[in-house]
Amino acid sequence: MRIRSRIENALLDLLAAGGVVCIGLVIAAFAFDISLILFKTGSMSPTIPQGSMSVVQRIPADEIEVGDVVTVDREAGELPVTHRVIEVHPQRAGEALIEMQGDANPTPDPGPYRVTEVRKVLWSMAGAASVIVWFSDPWVLGGLTLAAAALVLWAFWPREAQYDGEPACADDEAGGRP
Template sequence: MPTLTPEPQTAHPRPRRRRLWSTVENIVLDVLAVAGVVCIALTICAFVFHYSLIMFKTGSMAPTIPQGSLALVHKVPATDIEVGDIVTVDRPGERPVTHRVIEIHPQTGGEVLIAMRGDANPNPDPGMYRVTEVREVVWHAPGLAAKVVWLSDPRVLGGITIAASGLVLWAFWPRRDERDDDERAPEGGAPR
């Protein structure tokens, strides 16, 4: 009586859905990793090159920079500014002021006397500011200040922290490897 020999079993390819999900997972993780690296690089550059963000709580610079705008400022020596620049000046005991420079009077030792006026104000700021460095506005976006304030809410920060923790856990959670699927497949072809 002839004996029947079973045909050799070939590894069954992973189901298409599983391969697609794995590809989507890898793309999402790669995008998040790149975004994280970009955030870290921008933070380091901001610190090293003296960039920071400010929010406009008043409309004194409207219509150029309306109330609720977010601006990127760069710390520069006061001797580098020109009439027409929009700068932030720190005032002892008061909030900083961000207005347009309308007069410059160089002094000795790198100091500068500047007069400023908000675009929406009819009169210049009272008095002049004696400064050695200012923060020059290099970019601004209307309406972003409210979003930054929303993001700084402790509940929102807590939610972001929990979501980021979940993503890290998901990224490093052990996954069943393709080889494990092949080793578990019995002679009938379907995984146990």
């Protein structure tokens, strides 16, 4: 029983540490304006292949440099575009016109984008988009929620005291109560 108890405690400690890491990542995401972007197309291949996930940080137009891979929002109803910056034309304070081109595209995007801020790609992971999409399925989220609730219930469920042959205190040995 002692080995089982140690394994259970180690598992709970590992899960608690994972929870603390997740909370820290959420706080960092809000503090540093970081988010995730999933890639549906291969226009940035081979640098960022189709099905990748990227971590992006919002930066002002004044910080954009040629060679950065950035995401810009387009007109309402259109998906944002993530391409490499090939030219930056500073405008009035806090604004820039940027020209972009996908690494896999033979020509630059049709026109410049007028921006006050963009989301700069910090790093990406190939193939991670499908995993994130799978975890965001309501059935998967529901199952994970039920599993977490069952784990918490199990962790705090009262257990029977186990007698190992040794008295708990001196009063138990004498058979009296304080």
